[in-house]
Amino acid sequence: MAEAFVIPLWADLLAVGIGALQGALFAAQFRDRRLDWLGVAIIGIVVGFGGGLLRDLLLDVPLAPLQTNWYVVVATGAALLGMLLERVFSRLGRLITALDALTIGLFGAIGTTKALALGIPEVAAVFVGVLAAVGGSILRDMLLTLPIALMHVGSLYAVAAAAGSGAIAVLLSLGVPVLVAATIGVVVTFAVRVASVLFGWSLPEQRSIGRLPRIPRPSRALRRRPRP
Numbered sequence: 628m629a630e631a632f633v634i635p636l637w638a639d640l641l642a643v644g645i646g647a648l649q650g651a652l653f654a655a656q657f658r659d660r661r662l663d664w665l666g667v668a669i670i671g672i673v674v675g676f677g678g679g680l681l682r683d684l685l686l687d688v689p690l691a692p693l694q695t696n697w698y699v700v701v702a703t704g705a706a707l708l709g710m711l712l713e714r715v716f717s718r719l720g721r722l723i724t725a726l727d728a729l730t731i732g733l734f735g736a737i738g739t740t741k742a743l744a745l746g747i748p749e750v751a752a753v754f755v756g757v758l759a760a761v762g763g764s765i766l767r768d769m770l771l772t773l774p775i776a777l778m779h780v781g782s783l784y785a786v787a788a789a790a791g792s793g794a795i796a797v798l799l800s801l802g803v804p805v806l807v808a809a810t811i812g813v814v815v816t817f818a819v820r821v822a823s824v825l826f827g828w829s830l831p832e833q834r835s836i837g838r839l840p841r842i843p844r845p846s847r848a849l850r851r852r853p854r855p
Contacts, residue, residue, distance in 0.1 A: 631744035631805070634733060640697055642730040643675040644705040646763055649727060650674025651709030652716055653767065664707060670767055671706020672699065678762030682738045685755055686745055724824055725817075731788050732816035735760040736809040739792040740799070749796040756792030760816070761785050783823040786830070791816030 654662055654670040662670070676692040683690045692698040709716060716723065738759030742752035761777055761784060768775045777785055795812035799805065822828065 631737075631740045634737065636695075636697070638733070639737075640701045642733050643679075643692070643698055644701045645723075645726045645730050646678075647671035647675035647702040647705035648709040648716065649723060650763070650767055651706040652713060652723075654771065655710055655713045657771065664710070667710045668703045668706045670770060671709065672702040673766045673770060674763040675702035675705065676763070677766040678734050678738070678759040681762040681766075682741070682755055682759035685758065686742060686747070688741075688745070725821060728787070728817045728820035729813070731760040731784070731820065732791050732813035735788045735792045735816055736795055736812045739795045739812070740805055740809060743796065743799060749800060753789065753792040753796050756795070757785055757788045760788035760792070783819055783828055783830070787816045787819035787823065790819050 648671070650671040650673065651667050653674075654667055676698055679692050680690055735756040737756075739752050739756030742755040743749070747755065764784070765775055765777060768777075791812040791814075794815045795808045798808035798811060803811075
């Protein structure tokens with residue numbers, strides 16, 4: 628049974644706050660939805676620790692975000708701050724992307740190691756880690772009745788989380804200390820996510836597999852052999 632990767636409370640709250648901030652910035656783009664402060668706060672809270680809630684529900688353990696008052700306070704405050712200072716934060720797109728990559732790496736590392744510590748098999752533990760990393764964005768899109776961005780062509784969000792979580796599972800199976808394995812997993816997630824944004828990487832788009840296009844037959848004029 629592996630050891631769980633535990634980060635300081637302040638670091639976990641920072642990750643939650645960044646997620647809530649991004650959720651508010653995302654929701655603020657939809658002027659036609661006419662969200663009020665409560666609506667923005669709800670979106671921020673969902674994005675901030677929605678993945679953690681899904682993780683703990685899957686593992687059937689006490690919900691970590693509900694064990695202290697600080698999670699809700701930080702998520703709500705960050706969401707409202709993002710709504711009020713939307714124009715300021717919109718200019719810091721690269722910084723927010725980098726912090727987001729770090730956040731999904733941390734959430735993925737916590738989810739994967741927590742699942743392994745409870746005796747979950749490696750592949751299932753990686754799934755838990757990925758869900759913990761991207762669950763907030765899935766719930767966000769569902770609340771806003773939008774197509775789930777995770778399932779469409781775009782930057783490698785879930786793939787980055789899967790790469791980091793998979794690296795952690797492999798390293799722990801080889802006997803690498805949990806702190807070292809988790810750190811490497813976070814770095815892998817960060818690198819894949821940032822590189823996908825910078826270089827526009829994405830998975831191949833789905834194409835319809837049907838009949839092959841029919842090759843037009845040559846006209847009679849072309850089929851006639853020239854007379855000698």
